[in-house]
Amino acid sequence: MEHYYDPQNIERDAQAFWTDHRSFAARDTLEGEKFYCLSMFPYPSGKLHMGHVRNYSISDAIARYQRMLGKNVLHPMGWDAFGLPAENAAIANKTAPAKWTYSNIGHMREQLKALGFSFDWERELATCTPEYYRWEQWFFTRLYEKGLVYKKMATVNWDPVDQTVLANEQVIDGRGWRSGALIERREIPQWFIRITAYAEELLNDLDKLEGWPDAVRTMQRNWIGKSRGVELAFGLEQVIAGQERIEVYTTRPDTLYGVTYVSLAAEHPISLALAADKPELAQFIKDCKLSSVAEADMAQAEKRGMDTGLRCIHPLTGEQVPVWVANYVLMDYGSGAVMAVPAHDERDYEFACKYDLPIKTVICDEQGQPADVTESAYTDKGALTASGDFDGLGFDEAFERIAARLEELGAGKITTQYRLRDWGVSRQRYWGTPIPMLNLPDGGEIPIPADRLPSLLPEDVIMDGVASPIKADPQWRKFDLDGQACERETDTFDTFVQSSWYYARFTCPEFADGMLDKEQADYWLPVDQYVGGIEHAILHLLYARFFHKLMRDEGLLSSDEPFTRLLTQGMVLKDGAKMSKSKGNTVDPQSLIDSHGADTVRLFSLFAAPPDQSLEWSEDGVEGAHRFVKRLWRLAHEHTDKGPAPGLDTGALGDAERDVRRKIHETIAKVSDDMGRRQTFNTAIAAIMELCNELGRLPGDSPQSRAVLQEGLDAVVRMLVPIVPHICHHLWGLLSGDGDVSYAPWPSVDETALVRDSLEIVVQVNGKVRARMEVPADADKDALETAALAQENAQRFMEGKTVRKVIVVPGKLVNIVVG
C-alpha cells in the first residue's frame, strides 16, 4: 500500500485526467435531459477569497451530483470584468484597468482550476471584451427604438473639489473619500431603462418562482412595492413655477382630514421658485443638498424643514394649509411632494412635534374613541372622525367615498403606484461599456447604427484619478454619421447591465451572428440552479429577471424567468466578522490548498454550515476535515490491500453485517435527499462520516464482512464525488470502478436492506422522557400503550395519580398524561 495520503499528487493527476478527457464540456447537441447549474461569476479583484471558494464549492457539488444522475450538465464560468475597483487599482499602480483586469483573470482562473471545480472552461467569457459588450450595446439600441429607454435629469453625488461624480460607497460621513470635501447632490442628464413598464409582470411572476427562497421573493415584492392609493392636488391661489396646484400621492386618503401641512422636496420646482426671493429658504435648500443620495443616509438624517410662507388649499375642506420644504421628501420619488398627517404617520408626527405643527386626530382606536396621539402617531386603520360627511366610515368605504368625492371635484383619482423606479444605467466612469448613443449637433440624440457597433472602449489609457479617459479625449468622442459630425456619449453602463444577461450568453458564448443563438438558448434556459450571495437578493436578481423578459420580447429566447431554483449562500466570517483586508481577518485559500489540498478546503466549506447560513472559518475545523479525508484514504487502502472482495450474498450475512448494510442504505437515502431536495451538504457529509465510522468498526475479515465493506466504500466514494472529487477519482480506480467516476451512476437504495425487526420507543409522563423501550417494528398502538404503562420508571411518576390520556405516536413515542 502507498503509505500516506498525498493530496498534491492525487489532485494533479485527477485534474490532468479531467482536462485530457474534456470531462466537463457540456454537450451542445441539444440532446438529452439538460441541467444548467450556474454560480454568480466573480469580479476579478486579484485573487480568490473564501466567499468564492464557498460559492463554487456549492455549485460544483450540485453540478457533479446532477452529472451522476445522467444529465447533460452546463456549469460555466466567466468574469464580471468591468467596474470601479479596476479604476482605483489603475490609479494606485499606474497601469491601465484592462491590463490589471486581464492579469487578475489569469491568476484567478488558475486558482479555480487548482480547486478542481468542474467548469466548462471552453465557454469562458469576460464582459470587458468587445465580443461580449457589443451585443449589450446592440440590445440597448433596440430598446431605444421600442421606447423602453429615455434620458432625464437624475441626482448624483458631486465632489466639488475633485469635480467628479462619486459612488455611494465613496461617500463616507457625507464627504468624498479622496478629497474629504462635503458632497452635494447634483442633477445631471442620465439614461434610464423603463423597468417600471414591467413592474406588474415582475411582481406577478414571483409567484411562479417556487424554487426561490421565500425571503428573496418577499424582499423583491416589497422592493417593487405595489400600492393602491389616490393621487390628489392641493390648489394654489396663484401659479408658481408654472404650476396651479401641488400634486401628492397617498395610500391613506381616509386620513385626508388630518392633513395639517404639505411638504415639498428641496428640488421641487415650487421650492426653487419661492427661494428666488427668500434668501433664508435658498440657504435651507442649499443645506438640504449637502448629503449623499443613498436612501439609508437620507432616511436616518435628522428631519429638518422650513415654512415657505406659502399656503395651499385643502381639496375637501377648502382650508388653508401651510407649505413646507422638508429634507425627507425626495424629488426622485413620486411627485416630490407629500401631504402630512402627523396624527397617523410616524415621520410626519416626529416632524410636527419638532416644528410645533398641529396634530389632528381623524381616526378612532379599537374602542371607537378618537385615537390618543399625545405620545406617538396612531397608524392603525379605524373608523373616521372629525372628517365631515365621512365620520364613522371604515377604511375601505372611506377610501372609496373620499376618492369619489375628489374625482367629482376634479381634484384627484384612484391610481396604482410602484415604489420601484426606472433603472438609471448611466455612469460617469471609464471602465465600462460605452453607451451606444450619439449626441447630435442640434441637441437630440440617436443610437449608433448596428453596423457601426461595437462602440469600442480604448484599453491603452492612463488614469489620472479625476476625469474618465474617454471624457478627456476629444478624438474618441468624434463620430462621423454619413457625413454629419456627431459626438459619442461618454458615459458608460452600470455594471449590472452586463451581469443581467451573461447567464444567457453562456449558452452560446462564441455566437457571432447575434446576441443569442435561439436554439441553444431555448435548450439550456432557464438556468436550473443559480447559486450566489444573499447580498444580490434584490438588485442583480431583479435586473436579470427584467432583462430576461426584455430578451424574450425581442424574440431572443422563449422562457419567462431566468432562474428556476435559487440558492443564496451566506457569508464567510472569521471571528464573527466578514473577512476583509481592513479588519486583517482574511484567510487565503491558496495557502490552504498548498498545505492541505483542494479536497480538504472544499470539504470544510461545505461541512461547516448549511449553505444559506453564514459560515465561521476555523483552522481547527479545517484540520478536522483533513483528518476525515486521511481516514477515508486509509480505510479504502487497508481494504484493497487485502485483495479483491468476494461477492455479496445477502442471505449469508450475520447480525452485525446486516446492521452495517442497513446503515449503508439508510445513508444513501439520506444523502440523496440532502444533496437533491434539501441542499444541506453539511448534513450529507455528517451522515457519510457516520457511515465511515461504522464501516471502520465492521468486525473481522470474513468474506461477507469484506463484501459489505466493499459495497459501503463504493457507495461512500460515489456520494463524495461532488464534495471531494480528487480523492474519489483516486479511490474509484483503487476499488476497481469502471471509467470516469465523474459519470458513475449515483448509488441507489436497496429497500430490502432497510427492513428493521425492532425499534426504540420513548415513554413520556406529562411530556418528560421517563423510559425507553425496545418494541417490535410492527407493534400496534394498543401494544405500545400497554408496554409503556408497564415501564417501571414510568410507573414511578404515575404513582398516586390518575391517567387522563395516553398519546401514542407510532415509531416515536408514547406520552402518558396524568393528573
Next chain:
RNA sequence: GCCGGUGUGGUGGAAUUGGUAGACACGUUGGAUUCAAAAUCCAAUGCCCUUAAAGCGUGCCGGUUCGAGUCCGGCCACCGGUACCA
C-alpha cells in the same frame, strides 16, 4: 429609518411535517502506542451535583398545546440590502 434574515453546549453546527434537544465535527480531559514527541487509536464531555436520581436548559418576556428550538404576540442583539461596491 424601512425591507429581509439570524440567535441552540467551551466552538461550528444537528433535530426535515409540533413528538427523544445537542447527530457529526472541533476543543478539552483521561488512557493506549512511543526513549520522547508528532501522528494515530480508545474513552469521557450541556449546566448543576462527589456519584446516581432528580432538577435546569435552545437570545429575553408572555401565550397556544398532552407535548414548543419549531406555532402566535411583544421585546433585545447582530447580519444583509437600501437603487452609483459587486
